[in-house]
Amino acid sequence: EAQVTQNPRYLITVTGKKLTVTCSQNMNHEYMSWYRQDPGLGLRQIYYSMNVEVTDKGDVPEGYKVSRKEKRNFPLILESPSPNQTSLYFCASSLWSGGNQPQHFGDGTRLSIL
Amino acid sequence: TQLLEQSPQFLSIQEGENLTVYCNSSSVFSSLQWYRQEPGEGPVLLVTVVTGGEVKKLKRLTFQFGDARKDSSLHITAAQPGDTGLYLCAGSNSGYALNFGKGTSLLVTP
Numbered sequence: 220e221a222q223v224t225q226n227p228r229y230l231i232t233v234t235g236k237k238l239t240v241t242c243s244q245n246m247n248h249e250y251m252s253w254y255r256q257d258p259g260l261g262l263r264q265i266y267y268s269m270n271v272e273v274t275d276k277g278d279v280p281e282g283y284k285v286s287r288k289e290k291r292n293f294p295l296i297l298e299s300p301s302p303n304q305t306s307l308y309f310c311a312s313s314l315w316s317g318g319n320q321p322q323h324f325g326d327g328t329r330l331s332i333l
Numbered sequence: 334t335q336l337l338e339q340s341p342q343f344l345s346i347q348e349g350e351n352l353t354v355y356c357n358s359s360s361v362f363s364s365l366q367w368y369r370q371e372p373g374e375g376p377v378l379l380v381t382v383v384t385g386g387e388v389k390k391l392k393r394l395t396f397q398f399g400d401a402r403k404d405s406s407l408h409i410t411a412a413q414p415g416d417t418g419l420y421l422c423a424g425s426n427s428g429y430a431l432n433f434g435k436g437t438s439l440l441v442t443p
Contacts, residue, residue: 261434319383319425321366321381322423325375327373
């Protein structure tokens with residue numbers, strides 16, 4: 220089954236404790252991205268990657284890191300999480316970059332930073 | 334970042350009613366997508382429109398792209414409880430980023 224898999228689905232942690240949210244897709248997609256979804260603010264893009272070893276900032280990249288060492292994986296790293304990073308996070312992928320490409324989303328990771 | 338304004342923000346209707354959701358911008362988009370998101374899940378693509386004036390139908394859902402490619406609408410005929418969810422529009426101007434509206438939360442009660 221074609222899918223985007225995120226882990227963990229839920230995480231409660233404390234300020235400053237490094238964490239990684241993994242994202243993996245099995246569709247051989249070139250383009251992957253991370254979004255955060257907050258009430259009243261909608262979906263905002265954090266980082267995106269057009270291919271292996273190619274990443275770039277989205278609209279809200281501060282406090283986040285990403286890497287794309289393999290085509291299928293695109294982890295999101297919070298080196299020193301803070302409470303304002305409490306949010307619902309989505310990973311998405313598409314065949315290639317371009318706004319008319321269907322984005323396939325994971326089921327989300329709900330992060331709570333205390 | 335090109336802003337997409339969705340209206341209404343919330344909509345609560347009874348089963349069988351018709352409704353229209355709007356997605357507006359001052360920017361021109363090369364394409365516009367509509368997604369539906371259900372609680373606990375990620376958004377799922379419903380349709381992509383690319384031509385000004387284009388109309389696409391998906392069962393009881395009708396999507397229209399404005400002639401000037403700055404706006405779009407989603408019309409649902411005879412809404413059903415299964416239509417409940419968050420409807421998101423997303424536009425692109427041939428760039429790499431997809432800009433999302435804040436969504437319309439629809440509740441259809443039996």
